[in-house]
Amino acid sequence: MVNIENLHKKFGKNQVLSGLDLTINEGGIFAVLGPNGSGKTTLIKSILGMVIPNKGVINVLGENIKKNSNYRHKIDYLPQIANFPSNLKVKELIKMIKDLRKNTNEDQRLIELFKLEPFLDKKLGNLSGGTKQKVNIVLTFMFDSPLIILDEPTTGLDPISLIRLKDLIQAEKAKGKTILITSHIMSFVEEVSDEIVFLLEGKIYFRGSISELKTKTNQPDFEHAIASILTDNHA
Amino acid sequence: MLKILKYSFFDLMRSRWSYVYFAFYLLLGLVLLFLNNDLSKAVITLMNVIIVLVPLIGTIFGVMYYYNSKEFTELLLAQPLKRSSIFLGQYLGVALSLSISLVLGLGIPFVFYGLFESSAIWDFSLLLITGTFLTLIFTALAFNIALSNENRIKGFGYAILLWLFLAIIYDGLFLMTLIMFEDYPLDKLSLVGTMLNPIDLSRTLILLKLDISALLGYTGAIFKQFFGTSFGLIVSFVMLTVWVVLPVLRIVFKSRKKDF
Numbered sequence: 001m002v003n004i005e006n007l008h009k010k011f012g013k014n015q016v017l018s019g020l021d022l023t024i025n026e027g028g029i030f031a032v033l034g035p036n037g038s039g040k041t042t043l044i045k046s047i048l049g050m051v052i053p054n055k056g057v058i059n060v061l062g063e064n065i066k067k068n069s070n071y072r073h074k075i076d077y078l079p080q081i082a083n084f085p086s087n088l089k090v091k092e093l094i095k096m097i098k099d100l101r102k103n104t105n106e107d108q109r110l111i112e113l114f115k116l117e118p119f120l121d122k123k124l125g126n127l128s129g130g131t132k133q134k135v136n137i138v139l140t141f142m143f144d145s146p147l148i149i150l151d152e153p154t155t156g157l158d159p160i161s162l163i164r165l166k167d168l169i170q171a172e173k174a175k176g177k178t179i180l181i182t183s184h185i186m187s188f189v190e191e192v193s194d195e196i197v198f199l200l201e202g203k204i205y206f207r208g209s210i211s212e213l214k215t216k217t218n219q220p221d222f223e224h225a226i227a228s229i230l231t232d233n234h235a
Numbered sequence: 236m237l238k239i240l241k242y243s244f245f246d247l248m249r250s251r252w253s254y255v256y257f258a259f260y261l262l263l264g265l266v267l268l269f270l271n272n273d274l275s276k277a278v279i280t281l282m283n284v285i286i287v288l289v290p291l292i293g294t295i296f297g298v299m300y301y302y303n304s305k306e307f308t309e310l311l312l313a314q315p316l317k318r319s320s321i322f323l324g325q326y327l328g329v330a331l332s333l334s335i336s337l338v339l340g341l342g343i344p345f346v347f348y349g350l351f352e353s354s355a356i357w358d359f360s361l362l363l364i365t366g367t368f369l370t371l372i373f374t375a376l377a378f379n380i381a382l383s384n385e386n387r388i389k390g391f392g393y394a395i396l397l398w399l400f401l402a403i404i405y406d407g408l409f410l411m412t413l414i415m416f417e418d419y420p421l422d423k424l425s426l427v428g429t430m431l432n433p434i435d436l437s438r439t440l441i442l443l444k445l446d447i448s449a450l451l452g453y454t455g456a457i458f459k460q461f462f463g464t465s466f467g468l469i470v471s472f473v474m475l476t477v478w479v480v481l482p483v484l485r486i487v488f489k490s491r492k493k494d495f
Contacts, residue, residue, distance in 0.1 A: 011494070050312045051494040072315040079313065083306030087249045096242055100314050139310075 001026045001147060001178045002047060007056035009042055009202075016042045017053070018202040026146075029169065029179045031189045034199035035230055040182045041080065043199065044149055047180075048077055060147065073101070078140040080151040083132075086125025090116065090135055093124060097139050106142040113164055114138060130156040141168060148172060148179045154188055166192060190222045198226075200233060236320035236327075239311065243328025247300070253336055256292060260340025268348045274355040275445060278362055281341065282441045285366050286434055290373040291398050293333060297377025298394045300329045302387045309495050322378070322490040326483070330374040334367045341366075361444050365437040368475045372433050373398070375482035382489045405432050422457045429458075430471075433478045440471050 002024040009017040016039045024030055032040050045051040047058060049065050049072065057064065063071045084093055094107050111117060114134040119127060127135070133156045140148070150169075154162060169192055173179060183189050189196065190210055198206040198213075206213060206229070210222050219225040247253055263284065267277040304325065311321050345359060377394050384390035409428050413421055429435045443462045461467040 045495065048313050050309065052492060069315050069317050072313065075313070077313040079306075079309055084310070085246050085304060085307050087246050097314070100238055100311075100316065 003059040005057045008054045010054055016202055026178055027176050028194040029173055029192055031193035031196045032182045033196055038199040039202050074145050076140045076143050076145045076148045078150045078153055084124040088124050089121055091120045104142050110138040110141055146177055150181045154185050186223045236324045239321055239324025240327045243325045244332055247332040253332055257336040257340045264341045264344035268344055274353050278358050286438050287402055289366050289369045293370045293373030294377045294394045294398045297329055297374040298381050298390055301381035312495055318490045319487045322486050326378050330371050333370045337366050338363050358444055372478045378486050379482050401432055401434050430474050
């Protein structure tokens with residue numbers, strides 16, 4: 001599905017990714033974890049072609065992504081901060097993204113699911129952070145793409161929307177899609193992910209299931225397992 | 236690209252600032268005609284305002300739009316769109332909405348005044364054409380500055396400096412050079428110097444069209460000889476086009492290598 005070889009990225013003097021290799025197979029939920037500044041977002045943005053790597057090759061669904069924009073038809077991306085043009089209405093934004101990608105009717109179901117009907121005629125600038133995130137989720141999930149990338153999807157969501165989001169993610173997984181998630185909410189990651197990839201200093205430190213991580217670090221629960229990696233490496 | 240252009244354009248057309256800009260020109264046009272009663276004098280006054288104000292507004296709007304739509308640009312970058320079409324679409328959206336505010340804002344009062352029966356129509360058209368060129372040039376320069384500077388305060392600073400340099404400091408330096416080397420023949424140099432600054436070029440173009448070059452003395456005569464001919468006019472417009480094309484090419488080039 002996604003194949004990354006020897007990925008290097010430097011921002012100024014700051015080496016963010018140093019020779020990262022990663023293969024993500026089709027189907028399942030992968031969580032990309034790591035401390036702040038470990039390169040999670042850079043990795044995701046490199047896959048999306050928003051960050052241009054200094055070195056390395058990225059293939060998405062067998063296509064080399066360099067100087068290519070068509071492969072993004074097969075990716076749904078939920079960005080971290082949902083800041084939309086404040087003059088647009090919710091309805092218009094959804095229509096616009098459909099116009100830019102392709103037509104779909106899935107948005108109706110999602111709008112209903114997240115109870116967004118009362119906001120459709122409101123301008124995006126007047127929405128609360130959580131409502132914006134819901135709009136963001138609708139925009140991401142309305143296209144039926146084989147690869148879904150979610151960058152901090154839980155930001156600002158109330159408990160009920162969080163439950164709906166989890167159901168949505170599981171439903172997409174059941175369709176055989178590949179889902180890539182980054183999050184700092186460990187309980188969320190533990191609940192949804194099948195496999196985790198732990199980044200540390202621009203490289204993959206650990207890859208495997210959560211139970212494997214617990215055995216490796218000798219910790220009874222996931223949160224402490226992650227904490228123990230961090231203290232061992234930064235003590 | 237056309238889709239991005241469409242959305243940027245409508246987004247801006249709905250913003251308060253486009254209306255303020257439009258209303259300003261409308262008011263300026265009405266007041267000038269009302270107080271002046273002389274169309275070609277009104278055109279000269281307008282020229283003085285446009286030559287300074289259009290580049291300033293183009294620069295500030297361009298930088299502001301780029302920084303304000305940054306998150307939205309990131310959303311677009313994740314869509315199956317080419318980078319060049321995203322940025323060119325946004326650039327054209329800003330430049331066209333500003334140009335339309337200018338052309339309509341000044342055009343409407345003048346049309347009502349009876350422009351079509353007046354002999355000033357060509358001078359007036361030239362004014363609007365150079366105004367549009369200046370908008371295209373300075374918005375493109377603003378996008379270049381914003382693309383190269385992550386920090387918006389720095390970006391704004393450089394943009395204002397650029398405007399200040401081309402609108403005011405350049406003239407000062409130009410004049411000083413002319414005074415320092417006054418013993419040498421300077422007609423070629425001053426022609427080239429004028430060509431290299433889009434603001435000076437537009438000003439000279441309009442002034443000479445208005446037939447007041449007699450006031451400019453010897454240099455004016457040389458300029459008239461050059462700019463007054465159709466050859467000079469063509470060269471000037473080619474220069475203005477180059478001033479648009481080069482920054483636009485840099486937008487395409489720069490955006491291709493940038494990380495978001």
